[in-house]
Amino acid sequence: MSKGPVAAVVALLLIAGGWAAVWHPSIAPVQAHATFPAEQITRGAELAAVGDCAVCHTASGGQPYAGGRGVPTPFGTVYATNITPDADTGIGQWSLAAFQRAMRDGIDRSGRHLYPVLPYPHFTRASDADIAAMYAFLMTRAPVSQRAPPNDLPFPLDNRALLAGWNLLYLKPGPWQPDPAQDADWNNGAYLVEAIGHCGACHTPHNSLGAEKSSQALAGGQAENWYAPPLQSASPARQPWTEDALANYLRTGFDAHHGAAAGPMTAVTEELASVPQADVRAMAVYIASLMPKSGPGAVAERDAGDPHTQAMFAGACGGCHGVDAPMTRDGAPSLALSTLVNAPTPQGAIQVILHGIPWREGKSAPYMPSFAFALTDAQIADLAGYLREKYSDKPAWSDLPAEVAKARETSS
Numbered sequence: 001m002s003k004g005p006v007a008a009v010v011a012l013l014l015i016a017g018g019w020a021a022v023w024h025p026s027i028a029p030v031q032a033h034a035t036f037p038a039e040q041i042t043r044g045a046e047l048a049a050v051g052d053c054a055v056c057h058t059a060s061g062g063q064p065y066a067g068g069r070g071v072p073t074p075f076g077t078v079y080a081t082n083i084t085p086d087a088d089t090g091i092g093q094w095s096l097a098a099f100q101r102a103m104r105d106g107i108d109r110s111g112r113h114l115y116p117v118l119p120y121p122h123f124t125r126a127s128d129a130d131i132a133a134m135y136a137f138l139m140t141r142a143p144v145s146q147r148a149p150p151n152d153l154p155f156p157l158d159n160r161a162l163l164a165g166w167n168l169l170y171l172k173p174g175p176w177q178p179d180p181a182q183d184a185d186w187n188n189g190a191y192l193v194e195a196i197g198h199c200g201a202c203h204t205p206h207n208s209l210g211a212e213k214s215s216q217a218l219a220g221g222q223a224e225n226w227y228a229p230p231l232q233s234a235s236p237a238r239q240p241w242t243e244d245a246l247a248n249y250l251r252t253g254f255d256a257h258h259g260a261a262a263g264p265m266t267a268v269t270e271e272l273a274s275v276p277q278a279d280v281r282a283m284a285v286y287i288a289s290l291m292p293k294s295g296p297g298a299v300a301e302r303d304a305g306d307p308h309t310q311a312m313f314a315g316a317c318g319g320c321h322g323v324d325a326p327m328t329r330d331g332a333p334s335l336a337l338s339t340l341v342n343a344p345t346p347q348g349a350i351q352v353i354l355h356g357i358p359w360r361e362g363k364s365a366p367y368m369p370s371f372a373f374a375l376t377d378a379q380i381a382d383l384a385g386y387l388r389e390k391y392s393d394k395p396a397w398s399d400l401p402a403e404v405a406k407a408r409e410t411s412s
Contacts (some may be wrong), residue, residue: 024107024111024113025111026109026110027095027097027101027109027111028095029093029095029109030094030095031093033139036136037136040132040133041133041136041140043130043133044133044134044135044136045137046274046275046279047130047133047137047196048137049271049274050192050196050197050271050279051196051198052197052267052268053065053083053134054271055264056117057069062146063084063144063146064141064142066084066090066144067079067083067090067146067148068082068148068149070149070152071224072225072410073210074210075210076151076154076157077151077152077153078115078151078153079148079151079152080148081148082147084141084142084144085139085140085141086143086144089145090143090144090145091109091138092143094109096131096132096135099131099134099135100128100131100132102118103120103134104123104124104131104173105124105167105171106118106120106121106163106167112160113161113163113167114160115151115160116163116166116170116210119198121170121171121212122194122195122196122197122198122201123198124172124173124174125174125175125176125194125195126176127175127176130196166209166210169209170209170211170212176190176191176194178190178191185281186285186286188279189281189282189284189286192282192283192286193286193287199218199287200217200218202221202223202264203219203221203223203229203230203231204216204220204221205219205220205221217232218230218232218290219232219234220234220344222347223263224263224264225351225407225410226263226264226265226347226351227340227343227345227348228264228265229339229348231287231290232290233292235291235292235339236342236344236394237258237339237342238295238337238339239295239297239298240292240293240294241287242288243288245257245258246284246287246288247280247281247284249261250268250269250272250280250283250284251269251272251273251275251277251280252273253266253269253366254366257333257337258338259333259337259338259339259340260368261357262348262357263351263352266358298334298336298337299336299391299392299393300336301323301334301336302389302390303390305382305385305386305389308382309383309386310386312375312382313383313386313387316375320368321334321335335390336391336392338391341387341388341391341392342392342394346384346397346403347403349384349387349388350400350404350407351407352368353371353375353380353383354370354371354380354404354407354408355370355372356370377404377405377408381400381401381403382400384397384403384404385397
């Protein structure tokens, strides 16, 4: 964003915010917490898994919920904070009221505005009981003394006062409301997807100020430089997502007719594996109701690419994805069914080639090696173009070398 638009944005947010909205009082610290019922802690653990709290608030190799993980955004990197009950560096002095204000309004105990990387625009719709359950769970974790690194945001976006204006423009507080025309499963799934699970934070396009475009809910977006496909009628899936397929995918990270979870979605499915099956099923019921009921099916594989690219595919990919490969014979779907290969952007396909799908020790889960160091940018661009031409009837992706360079830069 250039200096001119930034200045205009700053002026707009300051005017929209106003001093009354910028300033918030601190909430008195608590020195001790009452004990929590076991069933409340258990429910809080389940909701924290639906909300991916550990995913964002645990650094690579770090202690659970102790923060320090950098979350990339179009504006810079925001580091997740410590949400263990450590009194000095975590939320150990937070009352339930302070926690609730952070979850609903994006204001921490001391009165500071929180960046909407914390998806409080979704959590604001959570019920009192569920916020209290998540609080009980977090307050019974092991305290860890660890401060998050300072955020890496340029001036003036490092000024939290601007967020008051952002909230006035885009935060729509209020409890989630069930749809009386739908059954209990659908409503439970809608609540978990829209409020606790905040799926729209990744799967909805955002405007230039980082707010979700509410008129395009779940129409596809970005997740840490990965493509997050639509979860509604615009889904590029070649075969329709059924309730059974979605429920299985959300819990295991794999479906035989669609493929494997990759990128940030891998961690989401790991978390959902610990969530009660009924809740995951409800999420699947809701999402499936938004998706197309039929699909075009897989296209027949076509001859594509020059001999050099064909040979590269055979050497790097054919052992798993070739017609006669053992993985294909054992039920792995053809790349012609891949959402990423059929997506409107090459971003996901490029990221998977670069980063693969990590090995998950002790779990029967898909794995794919990274080719980031084995292939050059030009080779990855050629390979992505080959996959699109061979396994999809969609138009060729444009400017693949630039897309690869961008993906490589943002992941370095």
